[in-house]
Amino acid sequence: MFDVLKGLRIVEGSAFVAAPSGGMMLAQLGADVIRFDQIGGGIDHDRWPVTPEGRSMYWTGLNKGKRSFAVDLRSERGRELCAELVTAPGDGAGIFLSNFPARGWMSYESLKERREDLIMVNIKGNRDGTTAVDYTVNCAVGYPFVTGPDSSASPANHVLPAWDVICGQMTALGLLVAERTRSREGSGQLVEIALADVAMWTVAMLGHIAEAQINREERSRIGNDMYGAFGRDFVTKEGRRVMAVAISFKQWQSLLDAMGLQEKMKRVEELLEADFRKEGDRFEHRAVIASVMEPWFRSQTVDQIRTAFDARSVCWGPYQTFRQLVDEDPRCSVENPMFQMVDQPGIGRYLMAGPPLDFGGAERGEVAPAPALGEHTDQILADELGLSSAEIGELHDAGVVAGPES
Amino acid sequence: MFDVLKGLRIVEGSAFVAAPSGGMMLAQLGADVIRFDQIGGGIDHDRWPVTPEGRSMYWTGLNKGKRSFAVDLRSERGRELCAELVTAPGDGAGIFLSNFPARGWMSYESLKERREDLIMVNIKGNRDGTTAVDYTVNCAVGYPFVTGPDSSASPANHVLPAWDVICGQMTALGLLVAERTRSREGSGQLVEIALADVAMWTVAMLGHIAEAQINREERSRIGNDMYGAFGRDFVTKEGRRVMAVAISFKQWQSLLDAMGLQEKMKRVEELLEADFRKEGDRFEHRAVIASVMEPWFRSQTVDQIRTAFDARSVCWGPYQTFRQLVDEDPRCSVENPMFQMVDQPGIGRYLMAGPPLDFGGAERGEVAPAPALGEHTDQILADELGLSSAEIGELHDAGVVAGPES
Numbered sequence: 001m002f003d004v005l006k007g008l009r010i011v012e013g014s015a016f017v018a019a020p021s022g023g024m025m026l027a028q029l030g031a032d033v034i035r036f037d038q039i040g041g042g043i044d045h046d047r048w049p050v051t052p053e054g055r056s057m058y059w060t061g062l063n064k065g066k067r068s069f070a071v072d073l074r075s076e077r078g079r080e081l082c083a084e085l086v087t088a089p090g091d092g093a094g095i096f097l098s099n100f101p102a103r104g105w106m107s108y109e110s111l112k113e114r115r116e117d118l119i120m121v122n123i124k125g126n127r128d129g130t131t132a133v134d135y136t137v138n139c140a141v142g143y144p145f146v147t148g149p150d151s152s153a154s155p156a157n158h159v160l161p162a163w164d165v166i167c168g169q170m171t172a173l174g175l176l177v178a179e180r181t182r183s184r185e186g187s188g189q190l191v192e193i194a195l196a197d198v199a200m201w202t203v204a205m206l207g208h209i210a211e212a213q214i215n216r217e218e219r220s221r222i223g224n225d226m227y228g229a230f231g232r233d234f235v236t237k238e239g240r241r242v243m244a245v246a247i248s249f250k251q252w253q254s255l256l257d258a259m260g261l262q263e264k265m266k267r268v269e270e271l272l273e274a275d276f277r278k279e280g281d282r283f284e285h286r287a288v289i290a291s292v293m294e295p296w297f298r299s300q301t302v303d304q305i306r307t308a309f310d311a312r313s314v315c316w317g318p319y320q321t322f323r324q325l326v327d328e329d330p331r332c333s334v335e336n337p338m339f340q341m342v343d344q345p346g347i348g349r350y351l352m353a354g355p356p357l358d359f360g361g362a363e364r365g366e367v368a369p370a371p372a373l374g375e376h377t378d379q380i381l382a383d384e385l386g387l388s389s390a391e392i393g394e395l396h397d398a399g400v401v402a403g404p405e406s
Numbered sequence: 407m408f409d410v411l412k413g414l415r416i417v418e419g420s421a422f423v424a425a426p427s428g429g430m431m432l433a434q435l436g437a438d439v440i441r442f443d444q445i446g447g448g449i450d451h452d453r454w455p456v457t458p459e460g461r462s463m464y465w466t467g468l469n470k471g472k473r474s475f476a477v478d479l480r481s482e483r484g485r486e487l488c489a490e491l492v493t494a495p496g497d498g499a500g501i502f503l504s505n506f507p508a509r510g511w512m513s514y515e516s517l518k519e520r521r522e523d524l525i526m527v528n529i530k531g532n533r534d535g536t537t538a539v540d541y542t543v544n545c546a547v548g549y550p551f552v553t554g555p556d557s558s559a560s561p562a563n564h565v566l567p568a569w570d571v572i573c574g575q576m577t578a579l580g581l582l583v584a585e586r587t588r589s590r591e592g593s594g595q596l597v598e599i600a601l602a603d604v605a606m607w608t609v610a611m612l613g614h615i616a617e618a619q620i621n622r623e624e625r626s627r628i629g630n631d632m633y634g635a636f637g638r639d640f641v642t643k644e645g646r647r648v649m650a651v652a653i654s655f656k657q658w659q660s661l662l663d664a665m666g667l668q669e670k671m672k673r674v675e676e677l678l679e680a681d682f683r684k685e686g687d688r689f690e691h692r693a694v695i696a697s698v699m700e701p702w703f704r705s706q707t708v709d710q711i712r713t714a715f716d717a718r719s720v721c722w723g724p725y726q727t728f729r730q731l732v733d734e735d736p737r738c739s740v741e742n743p744m745f746q747m748v749d750q751p752g753i754g755r756y757l758m759a760g761p762p763l764d765f766g767g768a769e770r771g772e773v774a775p776a777p778a779l780g781e782h783t784d785q786i787l788a789d790e791l792g793l794s795s796a797e798i799g800e801l802h803d804a805g806v807v808a809g810p811e812s
Contacts, residue, residue, distance in 0.1 A: 004583050016653075021611060025576070029583060043654050048634030048686065049617040049625075057616035058634070064611075127742060130716075131657075135637050136723030139649040140735060144630075145727045146565045148554040155639065155647060155725050156554045157630045162568035165608055167762075169575035170431070174763040176582045177410050177435060189766030196737055197744050197762035202571055203728070204745075204759035205427060205470075210463035211455040212732040213756040219455075219728055224550075224563045228454030228464070231541055233561065241561060243545040247422075248449050251537075280454065310536075317542030319561050321551045322625055325609070326618040329546060331602055336533060338603050339610075350619040353610035356573075356603035357580040360595030 001065060001354055001365040003030035008179065009093040009384075011036065011086045012066065013106065015044040017134070017161050018123050018195060019099035020062040021168035026097075026175070027065035028355040028367075033097075034380060036069040036082050039402040041373055055346050060370035064352060070374030070402040077400045079105045081385065087115035088384050094188065097175060099123035108190040117188035119178045121171055127194040134161040134195070141199045142208060142219070150223040167198040230282040232290055233319065234297035241319040242297070242305055249277055251315050258312040259296045268292055326351070337364060344369040372404035407471060407760055407771040409436035414585065415499040415790075417442065417492045418472065419512065421450040423540070423567050424601060425505035425529050426468040427574035432503075432581070433471035434761040434773075439503075440786060442475040442488050445808040447779055461752050466776035470758060476780030476808040483806045485511045487791065493521035494790050500594065503581060505529035514596040523594035525584045527577055533600040540567040540601070547605045548614060548625070556629040573604040636688040638696055639725065640703035647725040648703070648711055655683055657721050664718040665702045674698055732757065743770060750775040778810035 008031040012023040020035070027033035037045065047058040069085065072078040083105050086096045094115045100106055102122045112118050125132030138144065138158060148156030174191045182188050203209060211217055224233045224243075230252065231245035246252035256262045265276065268288060274281045282289065297305070302318050309316045325332050333351070334341060342352040354367045381387045381401065395401045414437040418429040426441070433439035443451065453464040475491065478484040489511050492502045500521045506512055508528045518524050531538030544550065544564060554562030580597045588594050609615060617623055630639045630649075636658065637651035652658035662668045671682065674694060680687045688695065703711070708724050715722045731738050739757070740747060748758040760773045787793045787807065801807045 004587060017612070024611065025579065046685070048689065049613045049621065049623075050686075051620055057613040057620065061611045061613040061616060125721075126737065127744070131719060131721045132723065133651055133653065133721055135632055135651050136649050136721055138723075139639070139647070139725045140723045140731060142726060142728035142731050143564075143566050144725060148562045149558055149560065152555055152558075154555065155630070156562060157639070157649070158549075158564050158566065158568070159552045159633070160549050160564065160568055160608070161612070162564070162566055162572070165572050165611075166568070166575060169572060169579060170763060173431070173575060173579045173582065174765075176579065176586065177763075178765070180582065180586060181410060191766070192764040193762050197742070197759075200731075200738050200742075201744065201759040201762045202566070203731070203738075204757065205430065205467045205571075206423070206567070207455045207463040207467040208728045209732055209738070209759075210467060210750075210753065210756050212729045214457060214463065214754050215455065216729075217455075224561070226541055227565070233545070233563070241545070243542050243563070245539055245541050247539065279452070280456075283454065313537060315531075315537045315539055315542055317538065317546045319545045319550060320548060322548035322609070322614045323618045323622075325546060325548050325606075326615055331532065331546075332606050332609075332615070336603070336606075338533070338607065344616075347616065348620050350616045351610065353603075353607040353615075356599050356607045357576060357583075358598040359580075359584070360597070 001028050001030065001368055002359050002362060003365070004359050005030040007092040008032065008095065009034070009090060010095045010097050010175070011082075013082070013096070013098040013100050015042050015099065017062065017164035018167040019097060019171065021165055022171035022175070023066065023097050024062060024064055025169065025172050025355060029357070033066040034069055034085065034376070035063060035066045036071055036085070037373060038073050039070045039374070039399070045373065051347055057347060060344050060347060063370040065368040066371060067376035067380065068371035068373055069380050070377050072400050075400055077395070077398070081381075081400070083111060083114060084385055085380065087111055087118060094118050095175065095179065096120045097171065101129070112188070115188075117182055117186060119175065119182060119188045119191070121175045121178065121191040121193075123167060123171055124192065124194045126196045132196050134164045137163050137196050137199045140196075141203050146219050146221045148221065148223075150221045152221070163195055163199045166202065167193060167195050170198060225286055228283050229279050230286055230289060232286065234290070234294060236297055236305060237299060237301045240302050242302060243317050243319065245315045246282065247279065247315070252276065252282065254312040254314045258308045258314050259293065261292065261296065264292060265289070340367045342367050342369050345372060374402045375404045377401050377403050407434050407436065407774055408765050408768060409771070410765050411436040413498040414438065414501065415440070415496060416501045416503050416581070417488075419488070419502070419504040419506050421448050421505065423468065423570035424573040425503060425577065427571055428577035428581070429472065429503050430468060430470055431575065431578050431761060435763070439472040440475055440491065440782070441469060441472045442477055442491070443779060444479050445476045445780070445805070451779065457753055463753060466750050466753060469776040471774040472777060473782035473786065474777035474779055475786050476783050478806050481806055483801070483804070487787075487801075487806070489517060489520060490791055491786065493517055493524060500524050501581065501585065502526045503577065507535070518594070521594075523588055523592060525581065525588060525594045525597070527581045527584065527597040527599075529573060529577055530598065530600045532602045538602050540570045543569050543602050543605045546602075547609050552625050552627045554627065554629070556627045558627070569601055569605045572608065573599060573601050576604060631692055634689050635685050636692055636695060638692065640696070640700060642703055642711060643705060643707045646708050648708060649723050649725065650699075651721045652688065653685065653721070658682065658688065660718040660720045664714045664720050665699060667698065667702065670698060671695070746773045748773050748775050751778060780808045781810045783807050783809050
């Protein structure tokens with residue numbers, strides 16, 4: 001946790017992955033991010049994976065380092081409190097990050113009446129406001145038809161909610177752009193982004209739209225092979241798998257050197273009348289290349305491969321399950337300064353990640369766990385909205401706000 | 407293309423996806439992004455997909471809206487020119503975005519001697535500086551073992567370079583954070599980020615590390631089913647596929663209403679002694695639920711499903727190949743203000759995406775195509791480095807710089 005964004009206060013009204021992940025990155029960079037939720041938890045509060053006791057490790061993962069405000073959003077007074085909080089005074093305040101429909105009290109127009117220079121960043125599913133989630137966007141943008149074993153006739157969904165995560169980071173970026181404008185020109189604004197647009201921007205960026213429109217070609221599925229270069233998975237002596245990649249000619253040379261296959265590959269090259277200095281030729285002849293390499297991989301354990309490959313700076317990686325990643329990879333341990341062992345109340349002590357960004361070698365502070373739902377309700381009512389103890393007590397009695405469950 | 411970042415000048419020394427995609431987003435928001443490349447093109451200049459003439463639609467996709475400076479980086483004078491460009495004066499200048507190793511003239515220390523308040527954002531593969539690319543990171547972080555058909559015993563790589571794209575947006579975010587600090591405090595800094603850390607931050611965020619450490623469970627592969635809720639693919643009457651999702655109880659109700667299955671599902675619920683108001687119960691009994699739904703999907707075309715589902719705001723999406731996306735989806739056309747038909751010299755006219763972010767309803771400018779390699783060399787030498795025509799001519803004669811290929 002850095003303090004590079006100290007002084008910014010962002011109110012987050014959110015659920016699921018995109019908005020919370022953007023807000024969390026800003027919190028981990030030092031912004032004060034207040035997430036408000038319905039008393040008892042919003043729609044994502046109990047999402048899987050959960051502990052045997054039913055506590056969501058999904059929710060805690062996505063809300064680290066935030067403050068939590070629990071409020072009855074179905075009540076007029078609860079909504080009024082949220083609107084006050086979003087538009088409360090302060091130089092770095094007046095910023096609202098949300099993926100809720102921007103209607104009623106949550107509309108930009110309505111909130112802007114309370115604070116003229118409000119910055120509101122709103123995430124939608126589709127641009128027209130209709131619903132879309134990562135899975136319903138992903139199926140539409142082509143990737144499932146090129147993902148998975150090439151023997152398969154069916155599309156394969158990704159499991160990583162990639163569009164959500166990309167969208168979250170873009171949302172954080174858009175928020176900082178708007179804050180930059182406000183600090184220079186004084187004016188706030190509404191920033192909008194749609195999950196489907198994030199996916200289509202990416203598909204366009206990676207050449208798929210041009211390929212479809214200019215070449216009129218449909219990309220085919222090539223299993224675990226890398227497109228346009230040499231890269232694929234190989235089975236090792238003990239039956240594990242590694243990924244070996246050679247994009248640059250230098251990487252190609254390192255790979256062959258490490259396996260002692262320079263000479264043999266030269267003969268293959270001559271036989272095929274190919275030029276393996278070219279990335280495209282290495283891609284086109286990847287099946288033959290792989291069959292020449294396979295015996296070597298089959299004769300080596302992952303540890304032997306690691307020794308041989310690391311000595312030559314080969315671009316490679318072992319396949320690891322989530323548990324193998326956690327149990328065996330030193331990058332995923334406290335040896336990596338990004339990680340700390342942190343106690344998450346109600347769940348236990350586990351490895352939590354601070355931001356992957358490093359700022360000027362500055363000391364990383366502690367990684368903060370997720371708040372309990374409503375943990376900061378009273379603090380926020382007192383400090384940010386200036387309510388007295390008596391007023392806060394009344395709100396509790398009326399069921400408009402709640403503290404953490406005891 | 408917006409002008410919200412007008413006045414920022416970023417010099418980009420980059421290749422592949424992560425750094426160029428971050429730089430491109432900043433360019434599309436109005437920053438002046440100058441990408442320098444080896445004369446003739448860097449390592450990624452000819453990457454697939456390419457046109458029949460061998461022009462890379464990958465490179466153009468990733469470098470839209472930038473200026474291009476072509477220089478001989480192997481020559482002392484060429485490197486000197488780049489160092490001058492990176493550290494040239496100007497309030498919004500002095501920002502260097504790169505995924506090249508920060509060594510020699512490209513080290514932060516060396517460049518900082520020329521401009522004290524330099525901001526340098528450097529992307530690495532692994533935190534320790536060793537090589538890693540999207541494919542060698544992805545295999546290590548667990549997802550390939552939960553992606554793909556559940557009948558498959560082999561890991562399935564994702565094809566979308568998700569880690570690269572996420573890393574690119576985080577990099578842009580880190581750059582803006584450092585620029586914010588500089589504009590407030592006057593000091594520049596080195597910002598670093600590693601691709602492997604981006605992936606592990608995400609894996610931690612999505613609960614996989616907690617699940618492995620607290621529950622000691624290995625997530626199993628569930629094909630195209632959504633984890634923790636009801637969502638999966640169905641085959642339609644004409645043999646196409648759609649994804650149908652019900653995360654919230656409201657979405658679940660809409661889905662059943664649209665299919666006329668409320669009553670039948672009630673009977674299933676009773677039979678299983680389940681409570682389908684609970685997300686977890688819908689997930690656990692997804693196979694039975696799906697088998698009750700399948701006949702309905704088999705009896706409907708995609709168009710019929712669209713009509714029935716859109717009327718009830720069901721969360722769903724059709725599976726589309728890249729060509730189907732481009733040919734059939736109005737969201738991926740000029741009906742969507744994010745897209746414009748743009749001529750990319752040397753390739754042709756195709757659909758290009760401006761940024762998915764919208765700023766305050768401001769008018770979107772034109773989407774700019776990618777530059778030709780060296781297109782802005784002379785302009786940059788004259789305007790940014792203040793060289794005379796004679797000096798520029800000498801640099802060309804000496805082969806230190808190059809303009810666009812004729």
